[in-house]
Amino acid sequence: MTNEEAQKVLVITGNTGTGKTTVARYLAEKYHFPQVVTHTTRPPRAGEVDGQDYYFETEASFPKNHYLEQVVYSNYHYGSSYEGLNRAWEKNSLITIVLDTAGALTYAQQLGSKVEVLYLSVENAADLTQRLIDRGDQLERIQKRIQSAEFIRDLSVPDALKQYAHMIINNNWVKTQKEIDRIIKNMLK
Numbered sequence: 658m659t660n661e662e663a664q665k666v667l668v669i670t671g672n673t674g675t676g677k678t679t680v681a682r683y684l685a686e687k688y689h690f691p692q693v694v695t696h697t698t699r700p701p702r703a704g705e706v707d708g709q710d711y712y713f714e715t716e717a718s719f720p721k722n723h724y725l726e727q728v729v730y731s732n733y734h735y736g737s738s739y740e741g742l743n744r745a746w747e748k749n750s751l752i753t754i755v756l757d758t759a760g761a762l763t764y765a766q767q768l769g770s771k772v773e774v775l776y777l778s779v780e781n782a783a784d785l786t787q788r789l790i791d792r793g794d795q796l797e798r799i800q801k802r803i804q805s806a807e808f809i810r811d812l813s814v815p816d817a818l819k820q821y822a823h824m825i826i827n828n829n830w831v832k833t834q835k836e837i838d839r840i841i842k843n844m845l846k
């Protein structure tokens with residue numbers, strides 16, 4: 658386990674399709690920040706690997722883990738377990754996790770100064786649907802998702818996070834990478 662005092666978690670939040678997973682992958686590749694693997698009852702998308710993208714659970718297995726927080730998002734359960742969090746911290750003191758805004762809020766409340774938040778958005782919310790289509794999500798699932806209360810909620814950052822979340826408009830990937838590099842440089846000072 659890494660030194661507990663040095664442990665930090667970079668919470669990457671924002672609406673579906675804003676690029677949270679893309680950012681987490683970039684941080685893993687460029688900075689070797691491990692990503693916390695969370696649990697879900699959602700079926701895997703093409704190419705997703707159990708234990709890598711998520712721990713894919715059944716309705717029966719999901720409640721057996723020990724969660725720091727859990728949510729229902731567009732009819733599926735999602736949760737981040739203490740085990741998953743510690744597994745990432747065993748590898749490095751600075752780690753990332755991808756969460757909806759409700760999860761981000763819980764992390765900020767529970768872990769306080771250990772948490773740094775990135776809130777991603779796009780200029781035009783209509784672009785999100787197109788991104789999900791391009792990603793290969795099923796049309797029926799996209800429709801359910803964009804009609805969900807969670808989608809509407811995640812279009813803006815929660816008031817409690819507004820003051821200190823790093824706000825990133827991810828319309829241009831090259832620009833986003835530069836912004837992230839700047840944030841990381843400041844964090845590592």
Ligand SMILES: Nc1ncnc2c1ncn2[C@@H]1O[C@H](COP(=O)(O)OP(=O)(O)OP(=O)(O)O)[C@@H](O)[C@H]1O
Pocket residue numbers: 671672673674675676677678679680755788789791792827828829830833
């Ligand atoms: N700046 C960008 N410009 C255009 N497309 C992008 C950009 N960033 C990410 N994408 C693409 O948008 C799609 C959604 O990105 P990603 O899966 O990272 O989003 P997400 O926020 O993790 O979504 P979800 O919450 O639904 O899992 C992907 O196909 C990704 O390649």
Ligand SMILES: Nc1nc2c(ncn2[C@@H]2O[C@H](COP(=O)(O)O)[C@@H](O)[C@H]2O)c(=O)[nH]1
Pocket residue numbers: 671672673677695696699726727728730735736737755756757758759760761
């Ligand atoms: N609060 C939590 N949110 C989570 C967790 N794992 C993922 N997520 C978020 O759920 C939605 C949907 O994810 P998708 O992979 O089905 O597109 C998205 O906002 C994720 O960030 C979690 O453990 N807790």
